[in-house]
Amino acid sequence: MSFVTVRNIFQSYGTRPILERVNLDVAEGTFVSIVGASGCGKSTFLRLLLAEERPTRGEIRIDGAPPALEPGRERGVVFQRYSVFPHMTVLDNIVAADAFTRRFGLLFGAERRAARARAAETLDRIGLGHMAEAYPAALSGGMQQRLAIGQALTARPRILLLDEPFGALDPGTRLAMHDFLLELKAGTNMTVFMVTHDIEEGFKLGDRLIVFDKPRWDPTDPNAYGATITYDLDTRRRDEGIQTLLEETNVHRPA
Amino acid sequence: MSFVTVRNIFQSYGTRPILERVNLDVAEGTFVSIVGASGCGKSTFLRLLLAEERPTRGEIRIDGAPPALEPGRERGVVFQRYSVFPHMTVLDNIVAADAFTRRFGLLFGAERRAARARAAETLDRIGLGHMAEAYPAALSGGMQQRLAIGQALTARPRILLLDEPFGALDPGTRLAMHDFLLELKAGTNMTVFMVTHDIEEGFKLGDRLIVFDKPRWDPTDPNAYGATITYDLDTRRRDEGIQTLLEETNVHRPA
Amino acid sequence: MRLINRKPGRPLALFLMLVPFVAVIVAYMVGSDMRLSVNPADKLLPAPSTIADTAARLFTEGDRRTGRVLLWYDTAVSLRRLGIGVGIAALSGLVFGLLIGLLPHVRAGLAGFVAVLSMVPPLAILPILFIVFGLGETSKIVLIVIGITPFLIRDLSQRVIDIPREQIVKAETLGASSLVIALRVALPQIMPRLIQAVRLSLGPAWLFLIAAEAIASDLGLGYRIFLVRRYLAMDVILTYVLWITLLAFLIDLVLRWLSRRLYPWAGAGL
Amino acid sequence: MRLINRKPGRPLALFLMLVPFVAVIVAYMVGSDMRLSVNPADKLLPAPSTIADTAARLFTEGDRRTGRVLLWYDTAVSLRRLGIGVGIAALSGLVFGLLIGLLPHVRAGLAGFVAVLSMVPPLAILPILFIVFGLGETSKIVLIVIGITPFLIRDLSQRVIDIPREQIVKAETLGASSLVIALRVALPQIMPRLIQAVRLSLGPAWLFLIAAEAIASDLGLGYRIFLVRRYLAMDVILTYVLWITLLAFLIDLVLRWLSRRLYPWAGAGL
Amino acid sequence: AQEKTEFRVAWSIYVGWMPWGYLEDSGIMDKWAEKYGIDVEIVQINDYIESINQYTAGAFDGVSATNMDTLSIPAGGGVDTTALIVGDYSNGNDAVILKGEGGLADLAGKPVHLVELSVSHYLLARGLDSVGLSEADLDGVINTSDADMIAAYATDDVQAVVTWNPLVSSILEEPGANKVYDSADIPGEIIDIMWVNTEVLAANPDFGKALTGAWYEVMGLMAAGDEAALTAMAEASGTDLAGYKAQLESTEMFYDPADAVAFTSSDALKETMVNVAAFLFDKGILGEGAPSPDFVGVAYPDGSITGDPANVKLRYDTTYMQMAADGAL
Numbered sequence A, B: 001m002s003f004v005t006v007r008n009i010f011q012s013y014g015t016r017p018i019l020e021r022v023n024l025d026v027a028e029g030t031f032v033s034i035v036g037a038s039g040c041g042k043s044t045f046l047r048l049l050l051a052e053e054r055p056t057r058g059e060i061r062i063d064g065a066p067p068a069l070e071p072g073r074e075r076g077v078v079f080q081r082y083s084v085f086p087h088m089t090v091l092d093n094i095v096a097a098d099a100f101t102r103r104f105g106l107l108f109g110a111e112r113r114a115a116r117a118r119a120a121e122t123l124d125r126i127g128l129g130h131m132a133e134a135y136p137a138a139l140s141g142g143m144q145q146r147l148a149i150g151q152a153l154t155a156r157p158r159i160l161l162l163d164e165p166f167g168a169l170d171p172g173t174r175l176a177m178h179d180f181l182l183e184l185k186a187g188t189n190m191t192v193f194m195v196t197h198d199i200e201e202g203f204k205l206g207d208r209l210i211v212f213d214k215p216r217w218d219p220t221d222p223n224a225y226g227a228t229i230t231y232d233l234d235t236r237r238r239d240e241g242i243q244t245l246l247e248e249t250n251v252h253r254p255a
Numbered sequence C, D: 001m002r003l004i005n006r007k008p009g010r011p012l013a014l015f016l017m018l019v020p021f022v023a024v025i026v027a028y029m030v031g032s033d034m035r036l037s038v039n040p041a042d043k044l045l046p047a048p049s050t051i052a053d054t055a056a057r058l059f060t061e062g063d064r065r066t067g068r069v070l071l072w073y074d075t076a077v078s079l080r081r082l083g084i085g086v087g088i089a090a091l092s093g094l095v096f097g098l099l100i101g102l103l104p105h106v107r108a109g110l111a112g113f114v115a116v117l118s119m120v121p122p123l124a125i126l127p128i129l130f131i132v133f134g135l136g137e138t139s140k141i142v143l144i145v146i147g148i149t150p151f152l153i154r155d156l157s158q159r160v161i162d163i164p165r166e167q168i169v170k171a172e173t174l175g176a177s178s179l180v181i182a183l184r185v186a187l188p189q190i191m192p193r194l195i196q197a198v199r200l201s202l203g204p205a206w207l208f209l210i211a212a213e214a215i216a217s218d219l220g221l222g223y224r225i226f227l228v229r230r231y232l233a234m235d236v237i238l239t240y241v242l243w244i245t246l247l248a249f250l251i252d253l254v255l256r257w258l259s260r261r262l263y264p265w266a267g268a269g270l
Numbered sequence E: 001a002q003e004k005t006e007f008r009v010a011w012s013i014y015v016g017w018m019p020w021g022y023l024e025d026s027g028i029m030d031k032w033a034e035k036y037g038i039d040v041e042i043v044q045i046n047d048y049i050e051s052i053n054q055y056t057a058g059a060f061d062g063v064s065a066t067n068m069d070t071l072s073i074p075a076g077g078g079v080d081t082t083a084l085i086v087g088d089y090s091n092g093n094d095a096v097i098l099k100g101e102g103g104l105a106d107l108a109g110k111p112v113h114l115v116e117l118s119v120s121h122y123l124l125a126r127g128l129d130s131v132g133l134s135e136a137d138l139d140g141v142i143n144t145s146d147a148d149m150i151a152a153y154a155t156d157d158v159q160a161v162v163t164w165n166p167l168v169s170s171i172l173e174e175p176g177a178n179k180v181y182d183s184a185d186i187p188g189e190i191i192d193i194m195w196v197n198t199e200v201l202a203a204n205p206d207f208g209k210a211l212t213g214a215w216y217e218v219m220g221l222m223a224a225g226d227e228a229a230l231t232a233m234a235e236a237s238g239t240d241l242a243g244y245k246a247q248l249e250s251t252e253m254f255y256d257p258a259d260a261v262a263f264t265s266s267d268a269l270k271e272t273m274v275n276v277a278a279f280l281f282d283k284g285i286l287g288e289g290a291p292s293p294d295f296v297g298v299a300y301p302d303g304s305i306t307g308d309p310a311n312v313k314l315r316y317d318t319t320y321m322q323m324a325a326d327g328a329l
């Protein structure tokens, strides 16, 4: 039973096709890893899922609802950078996920106290309790991304979109973040799409791994065709392993 | 016989020690990979090697010469970002390595033509020949880093310092860059220091792999002590492998 | 070692900082001396001692008629006008900056208009301004407002546009309405820039204030300068100029301090 | 859909762009009509048709005495003063911006001085400027220069400081001297910013030009505006104001185009 | 115009108009206004031209100005204006000053700095006329703002200036300053007057009475040498008592309303106004619609008219001054 339904998506910027004929069905609670060469359209695909942009053709439905017109609370997102608000303290960044639904984006009185208490709890859970009153600039990259994920989850989205969330982190922090994400995944029934450059990571975290690539490739004009989903792997069946993937696709052609 | 001699280096910012008692001898032509947790002082160490900063205590000599006061042509560098000049075309970025030694930073006449011809050759070698007249903004991250390396090499430095040169690249591009670097390494007798977050990469490219870490670790105040070199591995002897390293050092503790 | 890598020590830095000020004072003293030796009654470049005497008198002695120390009254009146004018300009800059920066419809409607408006020389249409706003306090404040608002709007709307798109999208996914995005994402982030833009506008704001006070007023720093100009009382004028410069500099310092204090998360500028 | 996500189509955008201009024109016409119906000889808000007639006359008919079309002469003289003044200011802004931004010693010496200097109200010290620079063209140009240079220096030195440290270090490793770094790394990178800063200074520059021409002159746009103020010829004044606005706007457009043309690598601003 | 009880009058700083400031500050104006049950606000405008412009645009019911500027701006602009109080005429307050030796004729070939189209310009024209020269014989006139006149004089570029007091006395203190012509040579031609809107005055005679009454009370004080009043005026004009008295020397104040009535009724005034109109027309100041110097009509106390009788916009009226002379206020 399909929760996220992507039907025959085309997306071009100007005359340049980026995505072509993308189709996808994802069941609720699935963790989908997305890999592909740089510039092939992974972020574009996420933007379409997020409803930040609308596709040139085709449509994307969540739980059968009509295609969304703009981003909303049912879709959470974590970008590689700029995902937290630099002008709010760590605690306020989490509280914002509650407060932003209000008329003026502010909470008062008992409600405010309750939200702050909940936020403090969340911070403890993501290991940022001791930094509650600091500003994001004082956090390391890993802490910032943990905060961004915590913030996104506080809004309880039905699908969570991650665009290279760990791209800027060192391997140690990255491993810790993996654990953090796997824990979260186990605790909720969220549908997650994660773009990554690290296929290992994609395999490790994803239930499914999809690969974007250009099915047709014109060596004299690399921009002539758009990309689509060329592989869709069930990561639990490790026989279609990384190696095949690397050899058969354009993933590793330098951009 | 030691080409780069690092003697008992201490570096602190304000009262906060960053590096403590660092000693190192590197023979000419060695490729040294440097790994370590985020914020432990790897970039600081490179800055000291570059003579961009001077250590609080201790000294660094290249080929026995007195410690340098400021960066110069004998030390090339490639940073993770901002390593090429955004206001020059790709070709001019390479020509700059010749032109910048002149009084006004400009070449004229035959000299200029010769430098441009040489630069065009270099571009061809690093696979950027077709982009000669483009501006760096039009290049992908990998292309920019290749350009930065080409530019640094054109100045024929005796040591080359790379600070996470591939941190921003996708794995495909990264692999291509490895090949490019290994080729270069084979062709010259340059001494290279490369900071990386990817231990695999460090092993693959380096002749030696050194690890920066805090020998003393105060859990209540992680900034109380500075880091130093805790491991110095010959990558050709694979028995001291990655796994030991990961388990015994702080490399993987999230920052 | 390259010049760009040579840094002065603290005492040298302090010394260097003083050099240009001392140079200006010495140049003035030489010029003044030369003129006074030719004509001891010369009024154009009074001796520093004369200026000091005049300043002491202006700052302490009361007006013979009313006993009020005029300088303080002038200062209070001018600062009030400046404060209200700059305040209104800052507020409109903020509101229109946000609207233009955030809402594509308003941007389409106003961006071009503000650009043209910023080119109209306000001093040339003074008669119309005076008729519309009267000759009282309003017109003086309005002149300041008209003078600096277009710059503030243009600067701030650009800053709003520069807010990373990711943050806006992020706020949307947290359920924020346009209003909430304006109030809680864009507004706080352009506040430090507003302060910086106001600091840059202080010079022009004083200029417009002085121009306004020179046309219709009977109190204020600009009025006093205008009044004594016809007697070439340069000792008074220079006292007032130094005083205005000092005030402007102090306001600048306070604003900078305020910005660092209120918005610690924003990087510090010059 | 949120307001921030609603974008006007091309026709609507064009319409919205025209709205404020039309609104101003209509407001003017109503005001003018009201006044003219009370006093048909009213000079303050002449009818648009009168302005059009006056404009046509000013642009084509020669002076009674000399036969020269004064408007063109005024324009040529004013643009020349403006060009030289802004040119000198831009050049000093560039040179001092580079020096202050790159050399710690110069920064220590001049940054504070320039900050104080930018607060001095230039119109108040005109008598001293006259003595030093005379009453001729020089003093008018100097007033423009004094008026806008401090802003340019402060803005550009900040931009130089903002150049990523990595680039400076990179240039050093390529063997560049301080001079080469200034000429080939810093200079080209602040050029687009210089153009932008000049664009922001155009408003104040016109202001100072008009103020300077009001002081001692016999030709120039500002001179004419102040002269005809003596008989409240608002039709002439408004023609001149519109003409100045148009010129300023055109200069702004040309500078923007130039910046995009010459520095394609720099991102485009508003 | 309608009957009303609130009036606003503008004045600017000039030796003959300083009583207006004193009137307001001392409460004398309020006293007289109360007497007639009205309210009069006297507003100081520093920029003289702006004060006339604002009066012309309707922001004020009256303004202090010279005969010449009133003819060109309000009257030329269609605002029917009446001379309520003829306060003084310049008797040396305006002067042509040459740097160094020489006379009027030596101006030939030199640039002259003055406020263009002002009474200074008129004075220069009259002066040149008297020695058979015209403006074309000069090396041009250069418009120089009055506020900057003294500083301008101090520069080497300036060889001759035409200006008014207190600038004249300041400039004459400079070594080598040589007064070659002044308004004492054309007495009674540069007249300082309180003008009011004709329609407002017609509908509100009390307004005229209150202003006139208050004015001549202060004139009485001045004539009696009231130290306090004079000092206040001196300080308000930015100088001291001695400086102010020196300026008064070269101003022919009509302390006695009867003198003002006599002056206003004289035939010399008509000749002056014809001269002035010719000068204004020659400079193109009467407006582009003006076909001849007679474009604006000027009415005199005896009922005669110079200029266009169908377009009378400037009126000399001695009614209120006569009342003051008769003690009827």
Ligand SMILES: Nc1ncnc2c1ncn2[C@@H]1O[C@H](COP(=O)(O)OP(=O)(O)OP(=O)(O)O)[C@@H](O)[C@H]1O
Pocket (backbone or CB within 6 Å): A013, A018, A036, A037, A038, A039, A040, A041, A042, A043, A044, A045, B170
């Ligand atoms: N708004 C836009 N207008 C025009 N072209 C765009 C736009 N956004 C993206 N592109 C182009 O579309 C292509 C796909 O971009 P996208 O960011 O989706 O790639 P990606 O797969 O996320 O790459 P990366 O791995 O580098 O993040 C790129 O070539 C990019 O230049």
Ligand SMILES: Nc1ncnc2c1ncn2[C@@H]1O[C@H](COP(=O)(O)OP(=O)(O)OP(=O)(O)O)[C@@H](O)[C@H]1O
Pocket (backbone or CB within 6 Å): A170, B013, B018, B036, B037, B038, B039, B040, B041, B042, B043, B044, B045
């Ligand atoms: N100029 C400076 N002034 C003060 N502190 C500094 C300065 N430069 C670096 N530091 C501090 O020194 C420590 C080491 O920084 P460094 O950049 O060398 O770390 P790193 O090992 O390169 O980390 P990363 O892997 O994140 O690049 C950091 O905690 C940093 O905050």
Ligand SMILES: [Mg+2]
Pocket (backbone or CB within 6 Å): A042, A043, A044, A163
């Ligand atoms: Mg992407």
Ligand SMILES: [Mg+2]
Pocket (backbone or CB within 6 Å): B042, B043, B044, B163
């Ligand atoms: Mg680093």
